[in-house]
Amino acid sequence: MDGRRGEPTGLELRHLRCLVAIVDTGSFTDAALELGISQAAVSRNLLALEKILGVRLLHRTSRMVAPTTAGVQVLARARPLLSSADELVTEAAAGHSRLHIGHAWSAFGRHTTEFQRRWHRDHPGTELRLIRHNSSTAGLAEGLCDLAVVRAPLDLKPWSHAVVGQEHRYLALASDDPWARRRSIRLAEVATRTLALDRRTGTTTVNLWPEDQRPDVEYIHDIDDWLAAIASGRCVGVTPQATAAQYRRDGITYRPLRDAAPVPVHLIWRAQDPHPATHAAVALAIDLYREDRAR
16 A cells, blocks of 8 residues: 555556456356466456555356455446547547537538538548537647647647638628628628627627727627527627538528628647548548539
């Protein structure tokens, strides 16, 4: 025992595996066969575990092996621990056969479905998963994805990145709003309304307007709050075309902003140890946005 912490030292997964194998198979001999080690090694691992824990774990006779009360308690903790360790190894081994792309709101917008289809066709050995995470890096900084689609203003210096395309800005408003009957809206007109803004992941800031002509603002937390605020009629929203394509809702209408600068769409990834499929994903996204411009 460690006298400072009162915790066992030297405990290893192999010790626990031997205990579980002995109990599950019913003998040291069968446990050795299952683990692919010698019977002597099984005995040594069990003795080491009992010494580390300071308790006897098994009742042993010539005919049977059964856990003691302490052994039952250790087994109850050992099984989920070993299962978690096995899952960790499996996930690590499968890391390069699965590509996670994070996004805060709308992935690749109207290109999302085509991106998934072409990826499945051209890269059948690498499973694609799109994950939504409401952070400025869409889960990349949190370790939840391999690449992230980013439209919001962000300091890109910590990341490798590429601009894959640009998207026009749209105004989102309640469908019964008088402006919903118009074909387009001017950016300056929006200054007369209350604007729903997401400070963490949104692409819009009040800097789109001159300092003395800025709209009133209601801050929201995520895309669902944004949609609810707009559908209620108390706010309007300025957003890239991707949102208009991905989040069509009853009660909400999107209209082009005809004099607003477009939004750059970035893919970002960790500079150190990038996923092997990174450049293939970047190239596919660029192709889709380029095809869109050519139409």
